[in-house]
Amino acid sequence: MIDRLKDNMSRYSFLIPSLVALGLVAVFPVIYAVRSSFYSWNLHRPAAREFVGFNNFVKLVTDYTYVNSVSITLLYTAITVGSTMILGFLLALLLKKPFKGRNVVRALLTVPMIMTQVVIGLNWRVFMWEPDYGLINWLLRLVGIRGPAWVSSVPFAFIAAAITNIWFMTPLVMIIMDASLASFPQSLEDAAKIDGASYWQRIIYVIIPILKRTFAFTLLLRITIDFRMFDIVHVLTGGGPARTTQLLSIWVYNQALRVSDMGYSNAGAILMMVIISIICSIIAYFGLIRGGEQA
Amino acid sequence: MRKNSKITTILVMILLLFILSGNGSILAERPYEGVEISIGLLDRSISDALRPYFGEFEEETGASIYMEQHAFDSLHDKMMLEFAAGTGYFDIVYNSPGYMGTLIENDYILPLDDYFEEYDIDQDQFLSAAFEINRHVGDETWGFPYLSDTTVMFYREDLFNDPEYQEEFEEEYGYELDVPETTDEFLDAAEFFTRDTTGDGDIDLYGFGYPQIGVAYGNLYIMPWIWTFGGEYYDDEFNSTLDQPEVLEAVEFAKELQQYQPAGVLGWEYGEHFTRFVEGDLAMSAGWFHMGLEVNDPDISDVAGDVGYTTMPYAPDSGLETGKTVLGGGGLAIAADSENPDAAFEYLKWMFGDQDRAVEWFLEAGGFTMPAVLEDPAVKETYPWATDFFPVANFALDNMAKQRPTLPEAHSIFEVTSEMWHNVAMGAQTPEEAVRTAHQRLNDILEPRQ
Numbered sequence: 001m002i003d004r005l006k007d008n009m010s011r012y013s014f015l016i017p018s019l020v021a022l023g024l025v026a027v028f029p030v031i032y033a034v035r036s037s038f039y040s041w042n043l044h045r046p047a048a049r050e051f052v053g054f055n056n057f058v059k060l061v062t063d064y065t066y067v068n069s070v071s072i073t074l075l076y077t078a079i080t081v082g083s084t085m086i087l088g089f090l091l092a093l094l095l096k097k098p099f100k101g102r103n104v105v106r107a108l109l110t111v112p113m114i115m116t117q118v119v120i121g122l123n124w125r126v127f128m129w130e131p132d133y134g135l136i137n138w139l140l141r142l143v144g145i146r147g148p149a150w151v152s153s154v155p156f157a158f159i160a161a162a163i164t165n166i167w168f169m170t171p172l173v174m175i176i177m178d179a180s181l182a183s184f185p186q187s188l189e190d191a192a193k194i195d196g197a198s199y200w201q202r203i204i205y206v207i208i209p210i211l212k213r214t215f216a217f218t219l220l221l222r223i224t225i226d227f228r229m230f231d232i233v234h235v236l237t238g239g240g241p242a243r244t245t246q247l248l249s250i251w252v253y254n255q256a257l258r259v260s261d262m263g264y265s266n267a268g269a270i271l272m273m274v275i276i277s278i279i280c281s282i283i284a285y286f287g288l289i290r291g292g293e294q295a
Numbered sequence: 296m297r298k299n300s301k302i303t304t305i306l307v308m309i310l311l312l313f314i315l316s317g318n319g320s321i322l323a324e325r326p327y328e329g330v331e332i333s334i335g336l337l338d339r340s341i342s343d344a345l346r347p348y349f350g351e352f353e354e355e356t357g358a359s360i361y362m363e364q365h366a367f368d369s370l371h372d373k374m375m376l377e378f379a380a381g382t383g384y385f386d387i388v389y390n391s392p393g394y395m396g397t398l399i400e401n402d403y404i405l406p407l408d409d410y411f412e413e414y415d416i417d418q419d420q421f422l423s424a425a426f427e428i429n430r431h432v433g434d435e436t437w438g439f440p441y442l443s444d445t446t447v448m449f450y451r452e453d454l455f456n457d458p459e460y461q462e463e464f465e466e467e468y469g470y471e472l473d474v475p476e477t478t479d480e481f482l483d484a485a486e487f488f489t490r491d492t493t494g495d496g497d498i499d500l501y502g503f504g505y506p507q508i509g510v511a512y513g514n515l516y517i518m519p520w521i522w523t524f525g526g527e528y529y530d531d532e533f534n535s536t537l538d539q540p541e542v543l544e545a546v547e548f549a550k551e552l553q554q555y556q557p558a559g560v561l562g563w564e565y566g567e568h569f570t571r572f573v574e575g576d577l578a579m580s581a582g583w584f585h586m587g588l589e590v591n592d593p594d595i596s597d598v599a600g601d602v603g604y605t606t607m608p609y610a611p612d613s614g615l616e617t618g619k620t621v622l623g624g625g626g627l628a629i630a631a632d633s634e635n636p637d638a639a640f641e642y643l644k645w646m647f648g649d650q651d652r653a654v655e656w657f658l659e660a661g662g663f664t665m666p667a668v669l670e671d672p673a674v675k676e677t678y679p680w681a682t683d684f685f686p687v688a689n690f691a692l693d694n695m696a697k698q699r700p701t702l703p704e705a706h707s708i709f710e711v712t713s714e715m716w717h718n719v720a721m722g723a724q725t726p727e728e729a730v731r732t733a734h735q736r737l738n739d740i741l742e743p744r745q
Contacts (some may be wrong), residue, residue, distance in 0.1 A: 043394070044397040046379045065710075126563030131558040132576075141497075152508070152561030152719050239508025241561050242717035257368055258510070258706040260397070 012057050031044040037267035043260035047141045056267035066268055067146050068243055069251040076247060078224040087166065088173025093203065106108045113171040121235025124164045125151055151237050161233045161245050170230065171219055216287025220280055225275045263292060327638040328357030334387040335374055338364040340660040341442060345646065352645055369727055372729040383632045386639040390429060390438035390628035396703040399431050404628035406435040410640045416648055424692040425664035429626035432700045438626020439643040442662035445620045445696035446607065447587050448689050449572060450474055452578045453601040454488060474605050478523065478548055479512065481608040485555035488578035502555035504577040506563035510706065512693040513713025515621055521545040522619035524610045527735065528708060533744040535737035537730055550719050561720055569668045573597055581607060583623060587688060591680040598678065604687040606695055622696035624662065704740055711736045
């Protein structure tokens with residue numbers, strides 16, 4: 001009995017360094033942020049720090065800037081995640097069939113993913129969305145349409161921010177789906193084909209149900225990325241004009257580093273974490289746990 | 296051995312006599328021997344250009360200099376951490392209008408007025424802007440002159456001097472085409488030059504162009520127009536004054552001017568308007584000092600040699616004689632927890648209070664705070680294309696540049712005013728609606744101070 005206990009203790013002791021490191025870099029900041037969210041703590045007046053209970057959270061609910069950012073983030077995430085999921089899957093389907101130069105196409109399609117987000121934001125703002133010299137409006141002019149001032153008007157700034165994100169993130173979905181399709185049992189599709197299923201029927205009734213867990217995982221990944229999206233939109237629009245593209249992460253950044261209201265900003269970040277946790281838990285439950293059992 | 300020690304004793308006595316008799320000036324002039332002065336500055340070339348002088352200062356005073364450079368936000372965070380902990384880490388820090396309110400209201404930096412008097416600093420040798428940038432609420436000076444900047448208007452002389460344009464303008468507007476002095480003339484000129492010069496149906500020349508993206512640029516755009524029309528953000532009791540008719544007038548003016556700017560200006564940052572101007576797409580624009588220095592530089596600008604400089608227009612009904620511009624730059628403050636504030640001030644006086652050194656520093660990518668710097672022959676020789684720019688810059692700094700709100704709440708205030716402007720520019724709100732909303736929001740922010 002004592003030998004077993006000693007054995008267990010020595011085994012668990014090997015985990016201590018990892019747990020300490022994890023605690024320091026992952027758990028401590030979260031606990032600290034949660035604690036700070038209950039304080040009135042402005043870096044402009046560090047000495048005036050005081051415990052305010054749930055005041056920061058109550059203020060958030062009535063703060064039009066925060067509510068606006070929550071709405072914008074939800075809409076933005078829904079559009080970008082939905083679009084990239086569909087486009088990424090379709091591209092993966094295209095790449096499933098062998099053709100000459102397939103690997104080159106696959107490599108080229110992944111280029112956006114390896115670029116720095118700040119560079120993407122800047123390049124799209126200056127070279128793509130610029131109203132007078134940008135590529136998008138130049139193309140529109142060719143077909144007789146006068147394009148708008150993309151990143152500086154409503155609702156085009158939001159549309160521009162979403163499209164740039166879709167361009168950037170679609171390859172990630174494509175790669176995951178491509179890998180999943182590569183290991184997909186071809187015999188199942190062949191059986192469906194023999195039974196007379198059309199191409200789209202095979203995709204909808206055979207491939208998608210079997211890849212349900214991959215879809216759920218990719219969806220979770222994409223939602224967590226886009227819900228926290230910052231760099232591209234910040235560089236592209238600065239959160240404007242007039243807060244129309246001020247995502248939650250930009251709101252938190254502004255409150256923390258511009259207004260220096262750390263307590264309030266942490267409260268905003270914690271609430272953001274709660275929202276994303278709820279969404280992800282629902283998806284994980286239906287897509288991975290229950291969906292996994294069914295699959 | 297005995298002989299050697301006798302010689303040593305005699306030599307030491309001679310040296311002591313030499314010092315005590317008043318001939319030891321070499322040692323006496325190094326009053327800060329062993330002192331280290333620690334400076335926190337921005338990571339820019341203007342700070343780099345200070346390094347070559349550190350050795351000379353140490354040689355003269357005995358104090359060595361340690362300089363740490365950070366990006367704007369990082370410097371703020373570093374200063375706040377050190378000051379809050381009372382470590383005495385910095386003796387001198389960059390005093391930006393963006394930091395000033397926080398530094399002063401937490402007693403982190405010292406007022407320097409007594410030092411200026413005690414060290415007999417000739418304040419007249421500096422631009423008034425160099426002191427104004429170091430003022431918060433009230434008249435105390437919180438930093439030593441270090442960097443002065445403001446915006447000056449650039450215009451295309453070749454367009455304004457074109458006889459065909461002159462004739463056309465006079466026919467259309469009933470007076471001679473000239474560089475605009477008033478806001479009315481400015482609108483007319485901006486409207487006139489906004490045109491399709493190639494006949495392909497697209498406008499390719501705009502009357503004006505100025506960046507307006509985000510909170511910072513949005514505010515820096517609308518704030519000087521509000522001042523130019525005689526408006527203010529808040530009064531001495533911290534009540535919002537955005538409900539003044541002058542503010543509405545300024546916003547309406549800006550809305551009209553927006554028609555004569557490229558469609559993308561709401562998404563522009565500083566580099567973008569400069570690029571468009573030097574590429575010849577704008578008849579008029581404005582910019583900070585370094586842009587003024589470069590618009591006529593043949594290595595940089597396609598319109599070099601064709602650019603004139605003037606001050607921003609004034610509003611005739613405002614009662615002001617000049618337009619208003621935003622004062623930029625910053626000062627150097629002495630930390631309240633510095634162990635060597637006298638040595639720190641000695642350094643500031645030595646480095647930034649000497650005219651010859653000021654010229655040298657400017658020519659090595661430094662800043663300037665003295666009008667004499669821009670009048671110096673060596674400076675004119677180095678920048679021959681900018682000699683017309685220098686007097687305009689000096690005039691604007693002394694007569695037009697105005698300190699922005701330096702309260703710790705400044706960013707929140709600028710969020711309100713930039714949002715007000717963006718809503719008007721996009722047509723989401725009328726000027727009346729936007730101003731009314733902004734007035735309420737500004738009062739909410741300022742309420743704790745009222």
